[in-house]
Amino acid sequence: MMTTRNLEPLFEVAQLAMVNLYTPKLEESIKFFEVMGMLVVHTDEEGSVYMRAYEDPYKYSMKLTPHHEAGLVKASWRATSQAAMDRRVEVLSSLPQGKGWVEPAYGRGKAYEFTSPDNHLFEIFFDVEYYEAPEELKSKLNNRPQRRPLTGVPVRRLDHMNCLAKDVDKNVAFFTEHLGFNVREYLAKEDGTKGAAWLSVSPLVHEIAFMTDGMMEKAAPGRLHHVAYWFGDPQDLEYLSDALTELGIPVEAGPLKHGVSQAKCMYAIEPGGNRIELFGDTGYLIFDPTWEPVEWNIHDAEKAIIWYGAGLPHSYFRYGTPVIEDQEITPFY
Numbered sequence: 622m623m624t625t626r627n628l629e630p631l632f633e634v635a636q637l638a639m640v641n642l643y644t645p646k647l648e649e650s651i652k653f654f655e656v657m658g659m660l661v662v663h664t665d666e667e668g669s670v671y672m673r674a675y676e677d678p679y680k681y682s683m684k685l686t687p688h689h690e691a692g693l694v695k696a697s698w699r700a701t702s703q704a705a706m707d708r709r710v711e712v713l714s715s716l717p718q719g720k721g722w723v724e725p726a727y728g729r730g731k732a733y734e735f736t737s738p739d740n741h742l743f744e745i746f747f748d749v750e751y752y753e754a755p756e757e758l759k760s761k762l763n764n765r766p767q768r769r770p771l772t773g774v775p776v777r778r779l780d781h782m783n784c785l786a787k788d789v790d791k792n793v794a795f796f797t798e799h800l801g802f803n804v805r806e807y808l809a810k811e812d813g814t815k816g817a818a819w820l821s822v823s824p825l826v827h828e829i830a831f832m833t834d835g836m837m838e839k840a841a842p843g844r845l846h847h848v849a850y851w852f853g854d855p856q857d858l859e860y861l862s863d864a865l866t867e868l869g870i871p872v873e874a875g876p877l878k879h880g881v882s883q884a885k886c887m888y889a890i891e892p893g894g895n896r897i898e899l900f901g902d903t904g905y906l907i908f909d910p911t912w913e914p915v916e917w918n919i920h921d922a923e924k925a926i927i928w929y930g931a932g933l934p935h936s937y938f939r940y941g942t943p944v945i946e947d948q949e950i951t952p953f954y
């Protein structure tokens with residue numbers, strides 16, 4: 622079979638660099654991330670706390686902002702160059718989703734804010750501050766920005782995010798056309814639309830996914846399903862499950878293996894209410910420049926999400942942040 626894909630690739634967004642979450646329980650949320658070996662590096666004048674995993678390259682990857690409810694504040698994408706950033710801003714500013722420039726902030730330079738079609742808030746930036754470990758946290762491993770923590774179950778870096786959407790296709794079109802993302806895998810509904818999609822700009826299967834909000838009749842747009850951190854070692858998921866169970870922090874699902882991405886993973890709800898996914902094995906990587914998106918039938922949604930491991934709980938397709946009162950509704954798949 623010859624390739625059927627002949628789109629000119631757009632290498633202008635490099636990676637998911639930072640995520641900012643709301644939490645109604647700041648101290649408990651900090652403790653949760655500390656169990657995962659993450660370090661508080663800064664607190665700003667608004668009371669937001671900045672944390673990093675030991676192989677995050679920049680100053681921080683997680684900003685926790687006190688608020689009356691959990692949810693996504695904003696996620697930050699790093700552009701591949703200043704010129705790439707300027708070109709993306711030119712496009713974004715011509716669209717209804719373009720919001721405008723924001724001033725330099727802790728850890729990064731000037732950024733341009735935009736929303737997804739479902740009103741999730743994002744920004745794109747290029748100038749960034751790299752993390753420089755204090756002497757006592759320097760690693761003897763030359764390619765590691767910070768020594769691996771010797772307590773807790775330390776995660777290595779931020780991996781991806783998953784957003785709940787009322788219209789997955791609109792979000793996919795926005796991210797592919799305007800930001801250069803590639804659809805890697807998707808759930809196809811009988812009417813030809815997508816129930817969920819996993820997209821990336823790198824060899825990872827996804828830096829962002831969109832899934833239909835199972836509570837869409839009740840939900841406001843812009844809900845978050847989860848943010849994921851990466852361990853690189855599936856055994857760490859067992860250690861973390863043990864630690865969280867000891868601490869009374871609910872493990873929602875897993876450890877298990879995904880069909881989509883083939884990653885080994887688990888989900889926990891941090892004390893503030895946000896769902897956090899932990900990746901053990903990354904799964905497969907994509908180097909084929911004309912990769913054809915992999916289709917899963919919507920009726921195979923459970924297999925797509927769980928290749929092996931216990932079934933998904935009721936909450937998986939319904940719970941997101943901000944949290945809304947659960948209702949008896951038909952799941953989307």
Ligand SMILES: [Fe+2]
Nearest residue numbers: 783847849898
């Ligand atoms: Fe995920």
